[in-house]
Amino acid sequence: MNDTIVVGVTGAPVTRRVVAWASARAAARDQSIELVSVVGGAIGAVGEGDVIDRALTAAQHLLDDEAAEIRRTAPGVKVTTRVDAGNPVAVLIEASAKAALLVIGSDYRGPGSGPARGAHGVRIAAGAHCPVVVVPDIDDLDAPERSGVVVGIDGSEVSEDALRFAAAEADRLGEKLVAVSVWTPLEAPRNGLAVYPDLYLTNMQASTEEVLALALAGLASDYPDLVVERVVARGFPSQVITEYARTARLAVVGTHGRGAIARFLLGSISQEVLSRLVTVTAVVR
Structure with missing residues (x-):
């Protein structure tokens, strides 16, 4: 295990909170960050390759923006990015094997916001090799x-x-x-x-x-x-x-x-x- 915080990044609004929490922790504990985004859902349909390529490019742009924000707000933190295609749960569990901490988000916004969320998050937390931090999309964190x-x-x-x-x-x-x-x-x-x-x-x-x-x-x-x-x-x-x-x-x-x-x-x-x-x-x- 190294001293890297792996951060699962998606296009959901909670991602900003996830990255902010992880970068603050990395800065305080002199850790590095690996931002990981996963493009999933491929079934092998005809023409799917072009769709995946565009999705991978969009994911990389998303990671580049988040990495730039980390470098601006926490300049001492080393940050790398990784885009992968596959099952998000499996990819993040695999990434956790070489991580000190895995940080993911949840779109659950607290009591009164609707039904409970997080089937993927529960599976990731259950299968991860390291501690998992789940950041909810709550305004007053x-x-x-x-x-x-x-x-x-x-x-x-x-x-x-x-x-x-x-x-x-x-x-x-x-x-x-x-x-x-x-x-x-x-x-x-x-x-x-x-x-x-x-x-x-x-x-x-x-x-x-x-x-x-x-x-x-x-x-x-x-x-x-x-x-x-x-x-x-x-x-x-x-x-x-x-x-x-x-x-x-x-x-x-x-x-x-x-x-x-x-x-x-x-x-x-x-x-x-x-x-x-x-x-x-x-x-x-």
Whole structure:
């Protein structure tokens, strides 16, 4: 793996936000950027070659414009471009194998904007070899009211990786880290009224607090100036994480490893968070 940020570029309006986010991150961490645009949909029809050639040329012009904007706003960042033809999901997954980070966009504009989006984005995040950052097309991503980096923690090895990523980003941004652990009471057919013994609820809360404390142990030695807010809540993990992420600058969730099946699947929590984005969101494995 090198220190390059691969950025998926399309003609969608969100592309400007995607490139801006990636270039700011590259400038802060002394990374380079590779802009990648993929022309897909070929079926081998007669006369299709000319259409593809024109599309490839248009894609290169798009990348040249975005590269010029990066050189203007972040002159210290090295930027290269690449245009390819094929399946966008497969091309970006392949590109992620040699990347430190893959950044893509989503046309989802937040709650109330219509149905959830991102089938391609979910597949890319599930199959990528590196962390994936998904930037939604939301107008207030840079609003001063937004603060903090939210990370979901469940005590698993995957969530430890997510925590390390989130802590590094919070430290880079000068933001507090909001570490969220969520517990959900056991569901049973005969407990439809959701009546639970107090001892059970108390123990669930206490055990989750312990999981969070263990996960955060030692973090201060790596990031002595990092402010950490601990959140232990009862509910459904994706809903609680999304609620805290609604006013955050970044959300971070973990997901399962890759594989023949995992290539097209995410864990339910990360998939639910990605399906209705409320902020820039990183998926870490």
